[in-house]
């Protein structure tokens with residue numbers, strides 16, 4: 320059975336003290352989680368060690384992920400963080416190809432394929448983001464856009480490799496806008512993505528990969544979104560910055 324996952328993408332938010340407090344507040348509430356739900360927190364890279372220290376000291380069932388990784392192994396890439404560095408910090412997951420990185424940092428399908436490869440080499444599970452902008456949906460190009468994102472950056476992977484990838488469908492028009500995709504829109508795209516996986520690999524693999532929804536997901540709409548057959552959880556932005564909201568979302572399965 321594929322995993323149910325709720326992952327929090329903190330983006331570039333929180334001071335050190337606030338990050339410490341939020342991690343503490345989340346770990347305090349973990350016993351209220353339904354069983355079988357994997358909770359992941361992805362803080363800014365400068366707080367990753369703080370996060371892994373808290374998880375190890377308290378011995379809690381919380382996984383930590385990074386928000387980005389370099390597609391290069393090592394060398395003269397000022398400001399970048401490598402997969403080897405993340406693995407040295409016991410990172411379990413890393414977000415790849417978030418729409419903000421595609422937009423503001425010009426990340427291409429080819430660069431993202433490299434990032435996915437580096438992570439898998441070091442045993443870190445990529446949370447691979449895909450999703451269309453509003454104009455693409457209005458032009459009815461959303462399926463073609465998501466298909467290209469997934470096939471260009473993931474379909475070079477072997478059966479074994481792709482089984483360690485999580486996919487997050489995040490329609491760009493729903494991110495940070497308060498305008499969530501309808502439950503039907505989410506299910507339709509998730510089923511489309513699962514079918515792509517089935518056509519490229521096989522039905523068993525397609526059935527094993529978790530596909531998360533992201534974009535204005537909150538405690539008020541999570542239950543309806545997660546009730547869909549092909550929605551296996553969420554990648555949460557704004558609502559992951561408050562422990563109560565984040566845990567409520569994880570209780571929505």
Ligand code: 13P
Pocket residue numbers: 328417489493494495496497533534535536554555556557558
């Ligand atoms: P919001 O939940 O703030 O819309 O952000 C979603 C997101 O981008 C998660 O990666």
